[in-house]
Amino acid sequence: MTVANGSIGILKPGSTYADMIERFGDYDAWFRCVLEPAGVDCRVYALSDGQAPDPGAADGWIVTGARSSIADKSPLVDGLLEWIRTVVDRGAPLLGVCYGHQAIAAALGGSIELHPGGWELGTVEVELTEEGRRDPLFAGFPDRFLVQATHADYVVELPSGGVSLASNAHTAVQALAVGESCRGIQFHAEVTTEISRDFVARRGHLVNPTPVVTDAPLATRVLTNFVERFVRTRVRS
Numbered sequence: 001m002t003v004a005n006g007s008i009g010i011l012k013p014g015s016t017y018a019d020m021i022e023r024f025g026d027y028d029a030w031f032r033c034v035l036e037p038a039g040v041d042c043r044v045y046a047l048s049d050g051q052a053p054d055p056g057a058a059d060g061w062i063v064t065g066a067r068s069s070i071a072d073k074s075p076l077v078d079g080l081l082e083w084i085r086t087v088v089d090r091g092a093p094l095l096g097v098c099y100g101h102q103a104i105a106a107a108l109g110g111s112i113e114l115h116p117g118g119w120e121l122g123t124v125e126v127e128l129t130e131e132g133r134r135d136p137l138f139a140g141f142p143d144r145f146l147v148q149a150t151h152a153d154y155v156v157e158l159p160s161g162g163v164s165l166a167s168n169a170h171t172a173v174q175a176l177a178v179g180e181s182c183r184g185i186q187f188h189a190e191v192t193t194e195i196s197r198d199f200v201a202r203r204g205h206l207v208n209p210t211p212v213v214t215d216a217p218l219a220t221r222v223l224t225n226f227v228e229r230f231v232r233t234r235v236r237s
Helices: 018-024 027-038 075-090 099-107 130-134 193-206 221-236
Strands: 008-012 042-046 060-063 094-097 111-114 120-128 144-151 153-157 162-167 175-178 182-185
Touching (some): 008 027, 018 193, 027 042, 060 099, 075 099, 094 099, 094 221, 099 111, 099 153, 099 182, 120 130, 120 193, 130 162, 144 193, 182 221
Parallel strands (some): 008 042, 008 060, 094 182
Antiparallel strands (some): 111 153, 162 175, 175 182
C-alpha cells in the first residue's frame, strides 16, 4: 500500500531492553520499518531528552510503548500528559500505542490500573466493537483479528467522550477514540512475530500457560490507516 507523504512525529517515552535494541532497534525503529517503506517521513523524538517536541513539528503523532508505567508519577509523565492535551486541543492526529494508549486515556481524564488478571502477552485475538467497525482506523479489517500484545496495565475507565473501538476477554479497551483525530491501541501494531517471541521469552514466566506467538498479518494496517485516513486527510484539507 502506498501512503501519501505526511510527516509523522514518533514520540518515544523510553527505550526497550538494550539487547533488544541490538537485535531489532528501539521502539521508533519498529514503526519506521512499517511506515518509511510506504513513503512516510518519520521524525523521532525522545521524551527522555527532557522536553516534549513542538506539537506543530509534524503533521501527525505516534506515542510509542515504554517499559515504565503511566502510574509512576514523575515530571516526565506529567509533561507527556500535558503535551497530549495540547496536541488534542490543536486537533492534530494522534495515535497512542500501549503505553501511549494509556497515556492518552490518563491525559484526558480516564484511569489506568495494573490488571488484576496479570499480563496479556503474545499473540491474541481482538474484536471490533460496533463503533470500531465504523472507524477509519480499522477500515478493511474483519470483525476479529490477531495482534501482538505485551502489557500489565490497562485502561479501566475511558475519558469523557471516549469510546472503545476493540475489545477481548482480557482487556475491555483494546482500542479507543476521542474525537475525530485522537486514537489509541493497547496492542502493538508495529511488533513483528520475532519481536513478540522475544518479549514472551522474557516475560512468559509471568503468564500461565506460556503464551503462543503466531503471525498477525493485518495489524500493521492500523498504522497505514492512521497515516492515510487521519494524517493525509488533514494535510489535504
